[in-house]
Amino acid sequence: MAQPPDGASTVLRPLSQAGVEPVERTFYLATWLVHTLLRRLTRRDWRGQEKIPQTGGVVFVVNHISNVDPLAVGQYLALSGRWPRFLAKSSLFAIPVLGRLFHAVGQIPVERDTRTAGAALTHAIRAVGQGKAVVVYPEGTITTNPDLWPMAGKTGAARIAYATGCQIIPIGQWGAQDIMYGRRIGLPRIFPRKTLRLKAGDPIALHPLADGRVTSAVLVATTARIMAALTTLVAELRGQPAPPPPPAPVVDPGLDRPEATP
Numbered sequence: 352m353a354q355p356p357d358g359a360s361t362v363l364r365p366l367s368q369a370g371v372e373p374v375e376r377t378f379y380l381a382t383w384l385v386h387t388l389l390r391r392l393t394r395r396d397w398r399g400q401e402k403i404p405q406t407g408g409v410v411f412v413v414n415h416i417s418n419v420d421p422l423a424v425g426q427y428l429a430l431s432g433r434w435p436r437f438l439a440k441s442s443l444f445a446i447p448v449l450g451r452l453f454h455a456v457g458q459i460p461v462e463r464d465t466r467t468a469g470a471a472l473t474h475a476i477r478a479v480g481q482g483k484a485v486v487v488y489p490e491g492t493i494t495t496n497p498d499l500w501p502m503a504g505k506t507g508a509a510r511i512a513y514a515t516g517c518q519i520i521p522i523g524q525w526g527a528q529d530i531m532y533g534r535r536i537g538l539p540r541i542f543p544r545k546t547l548r549l550k551a552g553d554p555i556a557l558h559p560l561a562d563g564r565v566t567s568a569v570l571v572a573t574t575a576r577i578m579a580a581l582t583t584l585v586a587e588l589r590g591q592p593a594p595p596p597p598p599a600p601v602v603d604p605g606l607d608r609p610e611a612t613p
Contacts, residue, residue: 361397370432378456382429399551403431408479408517412508414501414581415488420527423547433484479515493534501581503597509573513565519555523584548588575599
């Protein structure tokens with residue numbers, strides 16, 4: 352069957368020609384498999400690929416709408432030139448075979464709601480410092496908004512950015528919920544083919560720091576900017592007006608609990 356046309360702005364290069372960033376063979380093969388499946392089972396409407404930095408440490412922040420949307424995000428980033436390292440809940444790493452694969456391709460486990468949760472933030476900062484691309488879901492889980500609009504964010508992405516000086520690039524997405532809606536677990540609805548819509552936005556401006564100090568107020572303000580940017584991107588992809596912005600996070604300045612997938 353012929354591949355249906357993608358979105359007019361979609362750039363779908365061969366994976367081997369997508370970028371110059373070096374990658375482990377296992378990571379490449381796993382990404383190739385995901386890309387091969389999604390290319391045949393879904394359509395794409397990709398926008399803003401020119402905003403994806405091709406080199407250097409970077410944090411990508413993404414809204415979270417489905418248990419399958421990390422596949423869509425991973426495909427988008429890989430075909431835009433970057434190999435994504437997701438912050439993911441630690442229970443996924445305990446799954447036989449899958450967990451070993453996650454470790455092999457450099458994904459970052461998060462022990463949510465434990466005293467060791469901050470270790471994931473340390474690993475993420477180290478990865479960005481090594482020039483890698485880290486993906487953070489600032490909501491910390493799949494949105495509980497009944498219409499799947501972004502919720503209030505957490506401050507992990509901002510902490511990584513201020514610790515490393517890297518860019519924060521927002522990526523809005525819509526469409527994966529048609530395959531598996533929100534937090535629901537079940538058989539994916541593949542047919543008819545669903546369109547995965549993703550768009551990268553402009554970098555999130557970091558706040559100037561007084562005396563070089565990253566305060567709770569700075570983290571909250573930056574996170575509010577992140578969520579506002581994501582909501583705007585999602586509204587554009589949905590073709591609907593954006594709702595009022597979600598409430599700002601409340602931050603315990605002594606607590607580092609980075610975000611994870613659900």
